[in-house]
Amino acid sequence: MIPVAxxxxxxxxxxxxxxxxxxPAGEWRYVELGLRQKPAFVSADFEVKSGSHEVRLALMRQxxxxxxxxxxxxxxxxxxxxxxxxxxxxxxRVPGDxxxxxxxxxxxxxxxxxHLHVALDFGARPGPDVTRLSTGRQIAVIAISFGLFxxxxxxxxxRLLRGIKR
Numbered sequence: 001m002i003p004v005a006x007x008x009x010x011x012x013x014x015x016x017x018x019x020x021x022x023x024p025a026g027e028w029r030y031v032e033l034g035l036r037q038k039p040a041f042v043s044a045d046f047e048v049k050s051g052s053h054e055v056r057l058a059l060m061r062q063x064x065x066x067x068x069x070x071x072x073x074x075x076x077x078x079x080x081x082x083x084x085x086x087x088x089x090x091x092x093r094v095p096g097d098x099x100x101x102x103x104x105x106x107x108x109x110x111x112x113x114x115h116l117h118v119a120l121d122f123g124a125r126p127g128p129d130v131t132r133l134s135t136g137r138q139i140a141v142i143a144i145s146f147g148l149f150x151x152x153x154x155x156x157x158x159r160l161l162r163g164i165k166r
Contacts, residue, residue: 013123025110030101032062035095038095039095042090044089056081059100061098065099068101
């Protein structure tokens with residue numbers, strides 16, 4: 001019994017929500033994350049099962065949710081584009097009160113049924129936060145690599161040809 005309890009205590013991945021939400025047109029629903037003591041990596045996905053395909057996810061602080069309730073301008077730490085499905089990934093670094101909002105307030109006048117999955121990972125995220133270079137930097141790296149390669153080949157071939165002529 002004790003080893004099972006230790007394994008559960010050492011678990012770093014927690015699934016908070018894995019269910020279908022019905023969101024009326026022009027409204028939103030939210031899920032509290034409970035990150036008051038420890039920061040975590042938030043992973044949230046949704047897929048619309050029926051209705052409006054103009055749904056989006058937002059990760060925000062509890063204070064911003066209160067402003068959203070009051071109809072005041074509110075901010076979000078991360079937000080997806082409106083669509084039929086999306087993924088939101090965000091590393092929360094400061095403990096506090098956070099929520100994931102599933103929002104159907106876009107230009108649609110249809111309700112939506114969306115399958116929402118929210119998970120928290122309290123372990124260290126493997127790898128760096130940025131995993132891909134921008135397109136401009138990719139082109140620069142390729143151009144520099146080609147230039148260096150052909151420079152080395154040219155230099156080596158000249159040296160070889162000089163050695164053969166002697």
